Amino acid sequence: MGVLIDGKWSDQWYDTKKTGGAFQRDTSRFRNWITADGSAGPTGEGGFKAEAGRYHLYVSYACPWAHRALIFRALKGLDDLIDVSAVHPDMLDDGWSFATDFPGATGDRLFGSSHIRDIYIRADPKVSGRATVPVLWDKAQGKIVSNESSEIIRMLNTAFNDLTGNTDDYYPADLRLEIDTVNARIYDTLNNGVYKSGFASTQAAYEDAVYPLFDTLDWLEERLSRQTYLAGDRLTEADWRLFTTLVRFDLVYHTHFKCNRARIVDYPNLWAYTRALYQHPGVAQTVQFDHIVRHYHYSHETINPHRIVPINPNPDFSAPHGRGTA
Missing domain, CATH: 3.40.30.10 (Glutaredoxin)
Structure with missing residues (x-):
């Protein structure tokens, strides 16, 4: 790029x-x-x-x-x-x-x-x-x-x-402080953390990124064990900002970006939550897994110089999730 x-x-x-x-x-x-x-x-x-x-x-x-x-x-x-x-x-x-x-x-x-x-x-x-x-x-x-x-x-x-006429609000005034606080941690350590891990060019820089990344995944797993969404019982902007990283994690970030201590499917709450968001009306059609897998492995020559695109696992994002709905 x-x-x-x-x-x-x-x-x-x-x-x-x-x-x-x-x-x-x-x-x-x-x-x-x-x-x-x-x-x-x-x-x-x-x-x-x-x-x-x-x-x-x-x-x-x-x-x-x-x-x-x-x-x-x-x-x-x-x-x-x-x-x-x-x-x-x-x-x-x-x-x-x-x-x-x-x-x-x-x-x-x-x-x-x-x-x-x-x-x-x-x-x-x-x-x-x-x-x-x-x-x-x-x-x-x-x-x-x-x-x-x-x-x-x-x-x-x-x-x-x-x-x-659609007044659904994913950044409601009464939850903004909590949404902003959650967003800040997730952006730094996870949304951007996968890139900081994958694009690091020294061992120290990689470890400075990857350990906080998994600390945040552990924190999210615990948080989602006691509430449906990141800000409680309402679906908000924070959930969708997290979702776009989670849906790519096992297929791309786990291997390609060396974020491989664990997969999202290894976290029962996070995995069920990811499936629930994927199944939310209108969302699955925005997910193009062929574009995701091809882009990362074929585009980043510094990480994957031979541009070999892996066959990957096949997680079932449509499987029942057992979580509440918005």
Whole structure:
């Protein structure tokens, strides 16, 4: 995966030499918000009013960050209001590609671009940074609204309620402190922790990431032994942010990223919880296991230089889970 420097593509992997072997994720560059009336959100500028057909979502089915946005699009009934382009699972020297020779890879349905970086350059010809997904595009202004997944899901949670009539709230005011606290630990040690483990280039950096990762899985297993969801008896944003890591864990992170002390299927509560979320209406259709397995093993040449894609176990995400429902 390369990087854009003043609008020019440079084939550069993450430089872990500067950080003692540790992986550090880049910050998102575009931080505007869609709101019901177009007023400015917590960051960025205003002018992005919730309107049917105005916005386009660029995703990878392989990427857990983009997967969050796809899930919220489904949960909030936005499939007919926000259309989608999905990249090819192979992310090679030129970054995310719009090639269509893989099932589910749609190409760029808006502009016919060849790579996701072209969308960034279209928004800002002098842009610098990683060309990541998801990208939420405003057709009316020809701008990127946001490429920060945690903020995109909060927009989708509320901005379009008046258009859809769907008022389900996954970030309710009375649970926000607890959701934010849980999110912070899960993001640092698990959502991003799998990457810090997998992309580490020294033993010390790997161990600094992988031990906290399993401490968090143990903590989650205990927490879910006494409540249905992370914030109690209500399904919230925290659950969906966790789910996109859990659903990839045994097929990818366990082996490919060396997070192999245990699998999710070895945790009775976590495994049942993962199945319950997978079976929630609208969610299974957002999970494309072929994209997930292919992307990680084929794209990360520094980890898997021969690009051998493993045959993998076949966990049954549709098996009865025995947990409560939202």
